[in-house]
Amino acid sequence: MAELNILSPVSGSVLPLDQVKDDVFAQKLMGDGFGVEPTNGKIVAPVSGKVTLIAETKHAIGFKTDDGAEVLMHMGIDTVELKGAPFTISVTTNDTVSAGQTIATMDLNAIKSAGKEATVMLVITNSNDVLSSINVHTGKITAGEQAATAEVKSTESAVSGASKVDxxxxxxxxxxxxxxxxxxxxxxxxxxxxxxxxxxxxxxxxxxxxxxxxxxxxxxxxxxxxxxxxxxxxxxxxxxxxxxxxxxxxxxxxxxxxxxxxxxxxxxxxAGPDNRSLWEKTKDGFSALIGVITGSMMPVVGLLAASGILKGLLQMAVDFHWTEVTSQTYILISAMGDSAFYFLPVVVGFTAAQRLKADPVIMGIIGGVLVYPSLIGIATGKVVTGHLLGMVLNTNLFGIPIHMVNYTYSIFPIIAGAWMAHYIERWLKSWIPKILQMIFVPLFEVMIVSAVILVVIGPIITLISTGISWLLNAILTANYPIAGLIIGGFYQCLVIFGLHWAIVPLIANDIASKGYSYLNAIVSMTMVAQGAAVTAIFFKSKLNNIKGLAGAAAISAFCGITEPSIYGINLRYGRSFIMASIGAAAGGLVTGLLHVNMYGFTGALIGFPSFFTPAKFGGGMGNEINFWIASIVTIVVAFVLTWMFGFKDSDVEAAKNVTKRKTLGKD
The missing domain is CATH 3.30.1360.60 (Glucose permease domain IIB)
Known part of the structure; x- marks a missing residue:
């Protein structure tokens, strides 16, 4: 342990670092230290050591002591904007200086005339690594007098001169x-x-x-x-x-x-003008969109897979009458398995903001707005104030009737919100004074982004979903085998954008009114197909990270939760998603040809009890057998196609090389 005496670099009044008017320094994000309100412009070296940095705009000088402490002296607040005019530096980088040696001057009048604070801040940037403690002596002081005493630990670079970190x-x-x-x-x-x-x-x-x-x-x-x-x-x-x-x-x-x-x-x-064709621009734009969606989902894929497995096990317990849906045990475990999906807008809001360079905390809050209980109550309630383009108007904003959507389990609206937030933040920060940004940027951002999602994005998705559900219902009514082929092949594409939730009411209505749902039987095969595709990848891949993700995603998909399969593997590498969709189309066709019916809501392999024909519909094992025939066809087609054409380990490196080819052409 060594003692480091730090001198005041300027005459004035020493104050604790948390009292300076710069948030970055005050919150000690740069390291621990102190500030000085200067009374003259003579600047001396606060420590002995080597000059490691002189900013191009001359407002900052860095030093490194023999004890390994890295000291930064920052002259003024926001003075980088003055382009060095108020400062004169008499040392150069790599010079060795002695504590108390005159090294610079700063023109206080010029700084104040420019509307800037002249506070000099001095911090040890590697405080976490080298400091045991620091004692700051506040009050009036003369340049070169001791302003602080620091206890410095013996340090060695963690990586050839880079600071140690956890x-x-x-x-x-x-x-x-x-x-x-x-x-x-x-x-x-x-x-x-x-x-x-x-x-x-x-x-x-x-x-x-x-x-x-x-x-x-x-x-x-x-x-x-x-x-x-x-x-x-x-x-x-x-x-x-x-x-x-x-x-x-x-x-x-x-x-x-x-x-x-x-x-x-x-x-x-x-980079020059963009000479790509319309098709190339569309293709690249779609690829970028898929990249944003999968990138936003990847941090939570493992959690979703675990939650899907838990939900599957809970459903199995219900199917085998080990518990009842009304029991407290079911309710508690259901909360554990369902929470990740219910609050998905909150989590994805955070991860999407990280990827799209918006504020993650603000987007998490906006996700919370979307799943706020009162809003869900409006969306799922029976209050109707009017209709517009087939949508039910169920609430109003400032007296304007709007359609409120249930956003639980959704991802696309919040990702769109994160994209908007990136630009809205930049716009807000361009005109809100810096001292007010901490409060008013979040205030306006939450209001603007939330309102756009609730008033514009949600209703647009509802209109699209309503049209899709009408089309699927028409196809199903016309011809069951053809419906199985088409719906089976394209249903998981709807899942990517959250449009599949428009199909859920159709299924729920069928089961409630008729006691069965042919549409749900087809949907079940699409889940099986996604699981079969990632199962093939699990057995084929030699990459541990891919095998681990594929294995968990397969179990989750066979339990009825396909998001981990889609966002974690199949959509990221493209061909495997296509092979899974072909397998689902084949399974859907067989489902239609065999007239497989479904008498419950839970699908995929875990939902096999839903295919037992109830006594009131004639009973027997025929439908259950047909379900397994269709499932086996789905599994075989999706597995074989994915194994042969859908994925190889080099795809992981190829994805990196595609980025390489694109980026090397830009710089």
Missing amino acids: ISKDSKYDKLAREIIKNVGGKDNTNSLIHCITRLRFYLKDEKTANDDAIKNLDGVIDVRHAQGQYQVVIGPEVTDVYDAAIKQLGSQFADDDATAQAVAETKAA
Whole structure:
């Protein structure tokens, strides 16, 4: 343990860091330290050590002490906008300075005339790694006098000069950033880091130190380039996530926002006009949409699979009369299995916002608005105030009649909301003063996005769903085998966008009024087909992560929950979803030819008791046998097609290479 004496870099009044008027510093996001309200502009070195950073706009200087403490001195608040005019720096990067040595001046009058705060903030950016404690001496002080005493632990770099962190809490971006930093030579070999639309761009002291091969082989890296005096690591669309993680580890003194903005603008301009055909644009747009949907769902796929298995086991317990749906045990376990699906808009709102660069917490709250009990009560109630284009108007907003939808189990409206929120946030922040943004950005964002979903997106989805349900019902009435073929082949496409919920009332109405549902029998085969496809992938793949996901998704699908199969595997790799849909079409055709009927609501393999014919309909085992024949046909066709044509392990790497081809053409 060593003691580090930190001097005040300027004469004035020392104040605790949490009292400075900059949220980032006040919340100690940059590290622990203190602030000084200056009375003159003479700046001295707060510690002895090496100068590691001088910002291009001269408002910030970084130091590294012999004890390993990384000290950042930030002169003024938002003074980066002044482009260096008020500052004169008398040292250069890599200079060795002594504590108390005069190193700069700042023009306080110029800063105040520009409407900026002149507060000097000093923080130890690797506080979590090197500090045991820090004691700040508040009050009036002269430049060069002791302002704080810190207890510094003995440290060693975790990765060639990068700070130690708790890697057990790392995201995939943190881990990738850490490996890249290590292999470019760590902090000690890094001058600064910017990014463009697809690449991290390092300014290194010695590019020969970087290990090209190691970086190229990292999962998440597409390629490495040496160009424009930069060491460029090609990441692709997720470059900003990796960049943020890298700067978090390196320290903000390594960032250059102006250079980054210029690089982004230049690479966009260099891309030139978009000469793709309408078909190519449509195809790429659809691929991007599917990417957003699957990317938003991937963090919760495992949870959905587990919940689906639990729901299947609970249904089995009911079918075998081990419990009743009215029992307290059923209610409690049902809540455990159903919660992930019921509150899906909340969870997906958070994950979609992370992917689409909106505020995850705000989108989680908007998801909560969609599943708010009072709104669900309106959507599922019987109050009717009017009709519009076949929709029931069941409530009003500011006196305007609207159609309220039940958003539980839905994902597409909240993903659309996250996309809107990204642009609305930027617009709000462009005109709301920074000091008011913490309150008014969430206020307006929640109101605007929630209102658009409730008033526009929900009713549009209802109109589309109503049309689809009418069409499916017409096909089913016309010819059962043809209906089985068509509905079986396309039903899971509706699941992707949440449009399948329009079919549920048809099924529920059939079972309530007639006691059976031919439509539900077809739907059941589509679940079996998705499960069969991921089962084939489970047995074929040699990748542990794919096998683990496919196995859990298969069990869930056979229990009637196909979301993990679709979003986790089949839709991500495309062909397997198509093969599963062909298998479902074959199973649906056989279901129609054998006139398989369904006398319960629960489908897939777990729902086999729903296919026993009740005594009032004649009884017997014929329908149950036909159900198993159709299921076996579905499983065989989906399994074999997926095994032969739907998936191979190289598809996982191919997905990465597609991104590589696209991104290398942009920069």
